[in-house]
Amino acid sequence: MSARTKARKRALNVLFSADVRGDELAVALQAEAGRAASEPERQASWLYARDIVDGVIDHADEIDEQIESHSRDWRLERMPAVDRALLRMATWELLFNEEVPAAVAIDEAVELAKELSTEESGSFVHGVLARIARSS
Template sequence: MRGARVPEILDARLTRADPPVSEYAEGLVEGVVEHWQEINERIGHHAQGWTLERMPSVDRNILRIAVLELLWRPDVPPRVVIDEAVELAKSLSTERSPAFVNGLLGSLIDAGETTASGG
């Protein structure tokens, strides 16, 4: 939204460290950047009737983090990923966002697209 590149924003936040950035959050940002194209393709495939561009930016980014965790973070159970993503959507996005996020991530899991299935 600022027109800056994500790695540059992360570097600035790590340098400023106010508030400190956890290693987990840093890993999420780096993972989303590393797997950007595949994450976006998976979201686009499961977003029935929606393009990434039409989604609220908050929803898009919640989904990117959740898809990263589902596909590349075997230490996080899928139900936990979905619950946390839905809670973020409830507190940060539109009234319809929690159901949208839940449905899209459920579709991804139903299709067997998680670390449990080999990502």
């Protein structure tokens, strides 16, 4: 598993846990930074995970607007929390990280959705992200 794939999983954990617990994302990120400091062997994955979460924090309104406008009548509150977190993470990569090809951001999110969410989540996440990628 690549360092970026590990980083995406780490970022997903932060985004998901903050959402489910109702915590501020910045607070959840700070707590994860404390854990990361005690795990130097995972430093490579932490750096990109932090970039993702910081990016989602910095562009939260625009990211959520893109997701809602491309999700075909699905409001964010109705989506499973895992899907919401995956969509936020991948939308940041699509719109704000020029280093990641759109196909990679979409594929990674779809694979995580298939692994961690509902049976329909993979195709749902793929559809929303593909529409966002086409519109940007």
